[in-house]
Amino acid sequence: MIINVRTSQGQQFIEITEQVKKFVAQEGLQDGAVVVYVPHTTAGVTINENGDPAVVRDILHAVNKLIPVHGDYTHLEGNSHAHIKASLFGSSCTILVENGHLQLGTWQGIYFCEFDGPRNRKVFLKALR
């Protein structure tokens, strides 16, 4: 299945947990895992706290201090920082499923990580049994 994500900022985490839960229900997946895959090279996916939005803000702020938007990069498109972040966060997450339910921890949400927006993005989902 493909989820469409419309980002509105240069860098932004957008929660997609509900879409992944719906996918598990639609697939009738009882026991196995879901792979959430991002087919982009300037975006990623991560799992982190969805209680206090300050957490996601702090993650982006800290990562931008380490890997600034403007630096001594050679890639002419000017978005090397986003490629670097994509590799550090990773292009997929695997979440377990038992008794038809995603086995996320109490505070865990699944976030699409935009590093070079705003753009129209895609996320691929697949059930492994």
Added chain:
Amino acid sequence: MIINVRTSQGQQFIEITEQVKKFVAQEGLQDGAVVVYVPHTTAGVTINENGDPAVVRDILHAVNKLIPVHGDYTHLEGNSHAHIKASLFGSSCTILVENGHLQLGTWQGIYFCEFDGPRNRKVFLKALR
């Protein structure tokens, strides 16, 4: 299956390779993969050298220079550094299984990564065939 991990320090890597091997044997998994999943947002999981304990010490030391415990974070709980580390290390590892054996390299061990301890933690394991 759930592994219980009791951490004793603020930041600490605890090897769980033996528990994962036992799980593979108990499941009778001959061919496939094991997903090791951490349902926490201030902890992670990684695979690295289990020969010299200095390796794990150096990893934690270097990561703390990049993402210090105290910084200009806004999350009031005061553990933003741990959330950031959790996303950079990741919430799961996938290890292959062939002929009933985990296909780890000679020096590879599986480590639970505590970034906001001490706490009682859980790790989920699942076999994919």
Added chain:
Amino acid sequence: MIINVRTSQGQQFIEITEQVKKFVAQEGLQDGAVVVYVPHTTAGVTINENGDPAVVRDILHAVNKLIPVHGDYTHLEGNSHAHIKASLFGSSCTILVENGHLQLGTWQGIYFCEFDGPRNRKVFLKALR
């Protein structure tokens, strides 16, 4: 299946996308996922742009500014920087397969990440259905 990779530099990304595509064809995998697993503790695997080689160069350059080859490390073998990078990039990638094709994005390539070469390395591949 095992891919052999011969690296020629201390730090180097080597694209292995074609070998993974061949593996999918040989396995006759129509629908599922491929896990690309690196059994080394000073190397990793990542997915990033394979259009402009400057991207990979910028990734390595930026990561070496954050985690320098020589630092205040205690591991006597002198390659702690490579172990740290291995954990940040990760030891595996999971890529989806549909209708017999790897579901990579337009610009995505799969890269073996050497952080302590030159060496003869191995990459394990496995199909999950």
